[in-house]
Amino acid sequence: MTAYALGAFLFALGIALTIALHEFGHLIVARLCHMRVRRYFIGFGPTLFSFRKGHTEYGLKAVPLGGFCDIAGMTNQDEVTAEEAPHAMRNKPWWQRILVLSGGVAMNILIGVCIIYGLAVSAGIPNPNADLSARVGETTCVSDQVDAQNVAPCAGAGPAAEAGVQAGDIIRSLNGQPVANFVELRDRLWQLPGEDATLGIERGDQQVEIVVPVRPVIRLDSEGNQLTRGAIGIASAPPKDAIKTYGPVEAVGATTQFTGQLLSATLKGLAAFPGKVPAVVGSIFGGEREADGPISVVGATRIGGEVAQHSAWSMFFMMLASLNFFLALFNIVPLPPLDGGHVAVVLYEKIRDAVRKARGLAPAGPADYGPLLPVTAFVAAALMLVGGLIIIADVVNPVRLFH
Incomplete structure (x- = not known):
């Protein structure tokens, strides 16, 4: 088998x-x-x-x-x-x-x-106290998105690398406003195509500011429409201690806390369920299947195998x-x-x-x-x-x- x-x-x-x-x-x-x-x-x-x-x-x-x-x-x-x-x-x-x-x-x-x-x-569960700071894993080139999963091939340094951003840097602020995590940083940069972004960076014991030109790129929304977004060419590093293993006693509190988070997320997903059904029906006729959309026991079983x-x-x-x-x-x-x-x-x-x-x-x-x-x-x-x-x-x- x-x-x-x-x-x-x-x-x-x-x-x-x-x-x-x-x-x-x-x-x-x-x-x-x-x-x-x-x-x-x-x-x-x-x-x-x-x-x-x-x-x-x-x-x-x-x-x-x-x-x-x-x-x-x-x-x-x-x-x-x-x-x-x-x-x-x-x-x-x-x-x-x-x-x-x-x-x-x-x-x-x-x-x-x-x-x-x-x-x-x-094996461990997600650590609710993990450091989710916007830590740079690597700098990359930037290019337009070509389909739901891929961007066009590119080469060379991107705007962030050219401006001096390095792997391991922790981005603490954008244009003077605090940044909590990498997702927030990405979403805010998306709104700045063609502008300059001032990054407040923690690099070891140093605090530095680097101005990076935000390059306009094409991104696709869930319906395949082209949108102009901003990108600087950085990829996030995995959060430190994102998954943590606990002792038998300590695991009780961690399990309770994580269970509450999962129940809250499940409740939000259940509330969103009716609104996602049309997209599922559309996917039968060739539309894009949303990764966070509802699945049946058939789909769950297939994912279990995957x-x-x-x-x-x-x-x-x-x-x-x-x-x-x-x-x-x-x-x-x-x-x-x-x-x-x-x-x-x-x-x-x-x-x-x-x-x-x-x-x-x-x-x-x-x-x-x-x-x-x-x-x-x-x-x-x-x-x-x-x-x-x-x-x-x-x-x-x-x-x-x-x-």
Whole structure:
């Protein structure tokens, strides 16, 4: 088996385990709350095999793109037998129902945290306190961009080298204004084509200023349009201590901090998800595929193989952690049939009954899911449609991390 095939297989297995453990999170909390779990299945479609243990049927279905944990009385539309009634989810306290509904999300976060902790004590994780100063790795010539990935060949010294900028210099300011990192420096230089830029440089124990003419060059935006930008011909050096390995105790704090950063980034990515779908659809018909756009399980599996082929195993496991965080946050979106949609209904019942109690009325019982069925069907259909389009894009125009 090639490294690519092994990586693809292992990442597909990781996705399957992620789904299985998400549903197991629901199952274990339901059991702890004495609810009746009827079925625990991985996948959808025809059943490949199943077995029964106690009151629960366990099994695997043909399409491993999801899974489900069927709990008796999960909604008011679900018929329960007299024997199931004491163990029905809808007859349990509201807080137990929310705990069960949140079990899968909690499991995904726990998996992600465990992966990050494992990396922190072995291969290392990004150091939040790393020195990200704009350190020059090398000086280069400058030329126009010819396509999404390449610039035209060039030779000789660029403006920065001609002005005296050297590898190892740390650029602290641009035109008298502080510079925090190399990305900020690049973005600000882009806005200065044809002008002179005064660089405040730290060179060993010396502080020097160098005036560099900013050369106009052609750059392409995400749609392929030509833009005139400024460039001086420098490339960044890797940040010092960008990846750090921690001891078992120290890794706890580092893992917590990095997990918070990943969850924040995942939340921003989730918010941007709808706006990126049109570009994915366009990529099916020859448009450029954005590297930070959404991918399906097919695309993730392919990238897993690509990462393994380049022996980037830390990235492999970081992708699995990110996948778990994405599934956790995606599932708390307050729309049925997602877990967050069911939690929203339980909270509605709680608020409704509090209002009724204030009016001297008895609790109204479980909410009627009937009016929500069209919304549930629409959301499910939309997710299937978007998921199908992303899978097609991952087949005909996949995201590639390595070129």
